[in-house]
Amino acid sequence: METIINKILEFVEPEEEITPKSTLKGDCGLTSFDTVCLAEALCKEYGKNVDEINVRTCHTVQDLADLFLD
């Protein structure tokens, strides 16, 4: 989870601390484009294919982590 949160911090500078419950768009302030770029960066980190990942259905940091952390 720490890797995921650190990666998010390469895209935004939120006022509040990011937790697994933080929402990606609301709390973290990520745009749709940020979210796709973030997924791309995480795919590189975890060896996944970005074309097989759909981040639209991820609402929270935990949802995103579930795509990458087994």
Added chain:
Amino acid sequence: MSKTLPNGKTYETYPLTQAQRFMFFAYKQFSDNTPFLFISSGYYWKDDFRPDLLKEALEEAIARCDSLRIRYTLENVNGNMQVMQYVDEDASPAVEEVDLSNMPYEESYQIMKGWAKELMPLFDCPVNIIRMVRLADGLNGFFMKLNHLSFDGYASKAFIVDTMSIYLHKKCGTPYPKPMRSYYDAMMDEFAYLDSDQRKADRAFWMQKFSTMSEPIFNDYLIENNRLKKTQKEHPGQRCVALYEGDHPETETLTFELSKEDSDLIMDMCKEKDLSVPCVLMLGLRTVLSAFNDNQEDVSFKFMINRRGSLLSKKAYGNRWHFYSLRTIIPANLTFEQAVAAVEDAQSEVFKHCNFDTLEMYQVKHMATKSGAISNTGTMTYDTMTFSYHAPQDVPMENDEIKATAIGVWYPTDFSAQNLYLTIKHRAGDNGLEFIFDYRTCENSLEDLKVLYPKMIEAIMTGVRNPEITMGEILEKIKL
């Protein structure tokens, strides 16, 4: 390569990035010898104005912005004259002060629009102007004429945010803004992509995509003079249209303001359902294009991607625009909410491969598609118009009362490389939505554009008020 200036300083020179190359190409090809290559805007508000502090803030923001020191030059590269760039550390623009407070606002607007339209040379000279301006009725602020190769809309707004953050720090003691990032680093990132495996993968993705998809279809926004129907009389079955014949870059601008209440309804619904605001707006646009073309389910238009993901790309200024076609096929039985998701999926698919630059993408498209139609670089296109959404970049203000007085003004040059360009942005004062149609006057019907906007809003608001309504029902509601 390098360039030695008269003051003896020598700087490394670099080619244009891919985004800059496209901008320069569009300028030379479709709007040559016009002020197209400049982006002019202003930001004004009413407070107990401290011009001394604003001038200091502007000078500090300029010092934090490498893009304002980019110079362009022509160099002979292997026998070809090539546009190159370098960052000249001594080239910061001076902040000029102009007082236009003794005339009505409309008159001062025309003067500033005149500044925006003045031609300026490009090579080996200053290419940006920043002026502190006093306007009528206590409005004060600053005007910026920025070179479009060095700034896109996002970067120009980022400069406003940085300046105001510094002004407020000086005036009210708010925290000083965090550092901006290096233009050089962002430029090197762009060049690194050109030799990357990611670029090869993106190219392969687009080649596969274009060579296997069905042929798109042009959906005109012109009602009486539908260009596809006209073309099909001579060429039955043709699905694309010659949109860029002739050379008439003259444009006019038509602006519509959506009320704060309706704007808030859209944004609240998006927040509640975790939907994307630009995708709701793009759904509105593609729905009205569908309605104008016998409820066609297959709609394409170009959309601008500013590619600002990482903090480096967000804070290094520059021009990062790439233009891509957004094609959606949305059946009538989808609900509004499902249709927004379909638009977002289509958008995400493009986002994943959008570092592949616009010009090369057109080449790939040309090679891969059966008809060989390419949009905007040639004359044949499936993309009816261009869409761009400027997400709100919160400009800090002393308090809500002063914020309500703020106005952000865009000064059109009245020239464009695009046939019809819809920009949607948020108003400075109340965050409501503003729809700006920049249309070439040679072919476009003002009357049709005046139909397009209200139909688009009706489609959006119908869906926002009832996300379970089907797209078929919305099409029925907005039919001509």
